[in-house]
Amino acid sequence: MIEDEKINLLEVWNILIGRKVIILSVTLFVQFLTVLYALFATPIYRGEVLLAPAQEDNRSKMSILAAQYGALASLAGFDFGGLNSNKIDEYIALIKSRAFIADFINEENLMPILFEDDWNKDENKWMVEKNDIPTIGKAYELFSKDIITIDKDKESGLVSLSIDWRDSVLAANWANKIVKKFNNYQKRVQVQDSKKSLDFINKQLENTSIVENKNTLYKLIEMNTKTLMIAEITDEFAFKVLDPAVVPEKK
Secondary structure (H helix, E strand, C coil), X not given: CHHHHHHHHHHHHHHHHHHHHHHHHHHHHHHHHHHHHHHHCCCCEXXXXXXXXXXXXXXXXXXXXXXXXXXXXXHCCCCCCCCCHHHHHHHHHHHCCHHHHHHHHHHCCCHHHHCHHHEECXXXXXXXXXXXXXXXXXXXXXXXXXXXXXXXXXXXXXXEEEEEECCHHHHHHHHHHHHHHHHHHHHHHHXXXXXXXXXXXXXXXXXXXXXXXXXXXXXXXXXXXXXXXXXXXCCCCCEEEEECCCCCCCC
């Protein structure tokens, strides 16, 4: 009986030792694979820009116009309210839109960079068949899902725009360029809207002979001119850069 118990204990001990060996072997193998991945995997770098809604400053300037012209500003369709959360969400959606990203990719000639495995640098042409050449739609999918990330802090309202890429210099450059491009885009929109308003008001002025109406239109012209001036002298029109992207060490 005692001999049987000794045999059973010995068997249990051997089983435990065997399992320890298996566990240790698996652990060492996983660690080995991790080291191999770290050595041979392409590193990913992150360029990040910290942004604040710039139009709070712009609209504080424009609020002076609202105080000067009062109800006339509303009559002309001007909105001098603060930049709310919905507007920031709209800006983020515009930056991540297919039209904006596709335009950025074409403007910066990024197709050969995004799909470098299919591009022959020496001959400056695609190495794949015509039907397999990457499309701008495929580039947009890659850029929007794997490269660009935009987050908004709900409490502070600050926005961070990040670019993840295997080239650290490009990661920082793209992040900064996207912000600059979007600010310029929003600035152009405001300038164009103000100029259209001025053209419309001037035509109305030509078609009226009533003094009171003319005085109102002159005030609208003055207000539009000041709004146009504010837009033209403001570079950071939509977002103010608090901390630009620098060449990162790693993601």
